[in-house]
Amino acid sequence: MLEKSHKHITCKNCLSRKDSLLCSMTGEDLEKVDSSKSCSYFKKGQPLFIEGGLPRGVFCINEGKVKVYSRGEEGKEQIIHVATSGEIVGFRAMFSGEPYSVAANTLEESNICFISKDDFLDLVDTNPNLRNGILRELSKELADRASFIKNMAQKSVRERLAAALLILDDIYGEDFINLSREDLANFVGTATETLIRLLKDFKDDGFVTTHVRKIEVLDKEGLIRLAGV
Amino acid sequence: MLEKSHKHITCKNCLSRKDSLLCSMTGEDLEKVDSSKSCSYFKKGQPLFIEGGLPRGVFCINEGKVKVYSRGEEGKEQIIHVATSGEIVGFRAMFSGEPYSVAANTLEESNICFISKDDFLDLVDTNPNLRNGILRELSKELADRASFIKNMAQKSVRERLAAALLILDDIYGEDFINLSREDLANFVGTATETLIRLLKDFKDDGFVTTHVRKIEVLDKEGLIRLAGV
DNA sequence: TAAGAAGTATGATTTAGGTCATTTTTTTGC
DNA sequence: GCAAAAAAATGACCTAAATCATACTTCTTA
Numbered sequence A, B: 001m002l003e004k005s006h007k008h009i010t011c012k013n014c015l016s017r018k019d020s021l022l023c024s025m026t027g028e029d030l031e032k033v034d035s036s037k038s039c040s041y042f043k044k045g046q047p048l049f050i051e052g053g054l055p056r057g058v059f060c061i062n063e064g065k066v067k068v069y070s071r072g073e074e075g076k077e078q079i080i081h082v083a084t085s086g087e088i089v090g091f092r093a094m095f096s097g098e099p100y101s102v103a104a105n106t107l108e109e110s111n112i113c114f115i116s117k118d119d120f121l122d123l124v125d126t127n128p129n130l131r132n133g134i135l136r137e138l139s140k141e142l143a144d145r146a147s148f149i150k151n152m153a154q155k156s157v158r159e160r161l162a163a164a165l166l167i168l169d170d171i172y173g174e175d176f177i178n179l180s181r182e183d184l185a186n187f188v189g190t191a192t193e194t195l196i197r198l199l200k201d202f203k204d205d206g207f208v209t210t211h212v213r214k215i216e217v218l219d220k221e222g223l224i225r226l227a228g229v
Numbered sequence C: 001t002a003a004g005a006a007g008t009a010t011g012a013t014t015t016a017g018g019t020c021a022t023t024t025t026t027t028t029g030c
Numbered sequence D: 001g002c003a004a005a006a007a008a009a010t011g012a013c014c015t016a017a018a019t020c021a022t023a024c025t026t027c028t029t030a
Helices: A025-035 A092-096 A117-126 A130-154 A156-171 A181-188 A192-204 A221-227 B027-036 B092-096 B117-126 B129-154 B156-172 B181-188 B192-204 B220-227
Strands: A038-042 A047-049 A056-062 A065-071 A077-084 A101-104 A111-114 A209-213 A215-216 B038-042 B048-049 B055-064 B066-070 B077-084 B102-106 B110-116 B206-213 B212-218
Touching: A025 A111, A025 A117, A025 B206, A038 B077, A047 A092, A056 A065, A056 A117, A065 B129, A077 A130, A077 A156, A077 A181, A077 B129, A092 A117, A092 A181, A092 B092, A092 B129, A101 B129, A117 A130, A130 A156, A130 A192, A130 B077, A130 B092, A156 A181, A156 A192, A156 A215, A156 A221, A181 A192, A192 B129, B027 B110, B027 B117, B055 B066, B055 B117, B066 B110, B077 B129, B077 B156, B092 B117, B110 B117, B117 B129, B117 B206, B129 B156, B156 B181, B156 B212, B156 B220, B181 B192
Parallel strands: none
Antiparallel strands: A038 A111, A047 A101, A056 A111, A065 A077, A065 A101, A209 A215, B038 B110, B048 B102, B055 B110, B066 B077, B066 B102, B206 B212
8 A cells, every 4th residue: 555645755766766767867857857846646546637638747657557548439448558667657748739649547546746847848858868768768659559550450359468468467567467357458459348258268278367356477478479479 | 753863852942841850940950961861762662671670760751652561470561651752751760779660661653862870860969949840740640559559449440441541631632542452451450352342332432432543532521420530 | 234336257149340262353574 | 465463353151259138246335
């Protein structure tokens, strides 16, 4: 259980610092970030921002998980990305100058820092390292999404589920994957019922086991073979 | 028919200049681009770069069309983007420092300029306008791809075809859409046979007409309604 | 701690769209 | 201008996965 305080989290002490684009800065830049940001505790399911909203700044996840998604016609969510500790969320709309094209909600209770648009853009402008980091990050994500598109177009739901479980296993690290069946289905891009059935198959085949809602990956190799990555 | 010469195309005279991130620069920066780039004529179907290759620079389309795609398991292409005059192709891998995650081929004969990695990165580093333009461009593309993913997951092939035709109609401007049925299928993310059948339906319904392989959009409004955009 | 609400699971049914086979049309190269 | 190859079109068939209906479990919170 996270502390429900709103106390400031010093970047220097941030556990996710080494993995973070933002907090991996040094010297006075780091101090600048530190002094201009605010930190908040988010309950599970709270929105960071909504589709169509206007961006006021970026969010840096100190601890927790955030789903980035977009809603289709009948309200069905497509989860584009699951962000974890150290990641910056919401910086795309910052540069495009357009409203958010996606929404973001916490998937569990989280501590999340916020840096205002001006401060962030100022940092990007004056700090070549951060800038290059962001360019690199954007490019990588673009590559990720190209392969996401390809998978959606060419792979079966079964293959996509295997791939998704591998990605999520990475994101959740030592913890079990902790997503509702519906969220998982919305990440894989399928109906919840189909997801549940396939997950059962995977259990029968020994690829995973479940602890109520949580999913434990037992056979990575098997999933890799199945996903055809 | 384009001139098959390799003569230098001066950025100042580039017809696509107004639409181009790169050539919309001014003064000495423009001259710098101009002097450091080389221009080539590409036949239809020629590769600019291949998946897994190492990037040496970026391509700027003076005239022509380029498909950006990625190949799946059985070699089936998924077309991610169709680039046209004025667009820069291949700058993502430039920043990520990784091999190309996608490939690019001309879809028709094209005049394409090339700027080396060093020159390009130098420009990005020293020219804040270009830099911001690139950040904006990357962000927009990221948003595009999120909606691409959502469409693949939630829309029917019929709806996706309608959406694809609208996008392509924009890209081809005054010209008719000129893609092989296979390429179109690989853009929509479906089997070629399915695409041909649906295209016939669209013809019967008066949304489009075909001139041999070329496709003319007759009823944009109708397609918009169908695509549910 | 009981009741209601969410979330998970399973069964039955339908269908969009993939696959394979074949024919027809268009393009390409000699 | 003709033969061969490539692309487009059509038909027959099949299955992965969606949808709808219902039941069962696990969380909430009153």
